Amino acid sequence: MANILVVDDEHGIRDLLSEILNDEGHSVDLAENATQARAARAVGPYDLVLLDIWMPDTDGVTLLKEWAASGLLTMPVIMMSGHATIDTAVEATRIGAFSFLEKPITLQKLLKAVEAGLARSQARATQTAAAVVSASALAQPQAGALATSLAGEGVAELPVSHQDFDLDRPLREARDGFEKAYFEFHLAREGGSMTRVAEKTGLERTHLYRKLRQLGVDLGRSKRN
Incomplete structure (x- = not known):
């Protein structure tokens, strides 16, 4: 069982991802914006983070930069977006994101990305x-x-x-x-x-x-x- 943080401002997506990951036996925390994500990460490390790029207070790429600069990017982060450009995905990867998922996210792609991310986390x-x-x-x-x-x-x-x-x-x-x-x-x-x-x-x-x-x-x- 892994400890996973899901960060997305859309309530429906948070609930859907949480339900899928819970069914897989993982423990899931939810955050609807960067402020809540910062607070959750401050409490302790996660095995994996699913991070939306477009959020109302602080976008996911900026939050990723903050974690990287402060030494908090100790877990694989999978970026998610339905509107991101290739340049945005490349920038996130350069900063330290593990992979990128395009919305709408299929079940197969989600589970494959999570499995690969957790394998990286366990190896680290x-x-x-x-x-x-x-x-x-x-x-x-x-x-x-x-x-x-x-x-x-x-x-x-x-x-x-x-x-x-x-x-x-x-x-x-x-x-x-x-x-x-x-x-x-x-x-x-x-x-x-x-x-x-x-x-x-x-x-x-x-x-x-x-x-x-x-x-x-x-x-x-x-x-x-």
């Missing part, structure tokens, strides 16, 4: 997880030595993450495990201060609380530690 996540495991294996001995050295000098011991990442499990479970360890590390380092953790992670407090509840992070334990 596997590479990222492998890099994290490699970096963690190198960093833990150094971090442990630093913490021991500081403790010997009367300095408070720094939090060191000992999270083991099992790559032989579904993508979403592996990603949630990494995110939980990430937030628990920052909560421990900041003494449970949600304000400082929000600043460190770049999330608004409301979105941070929602994310921590979603991941099952024990806030009371972080404060006690």
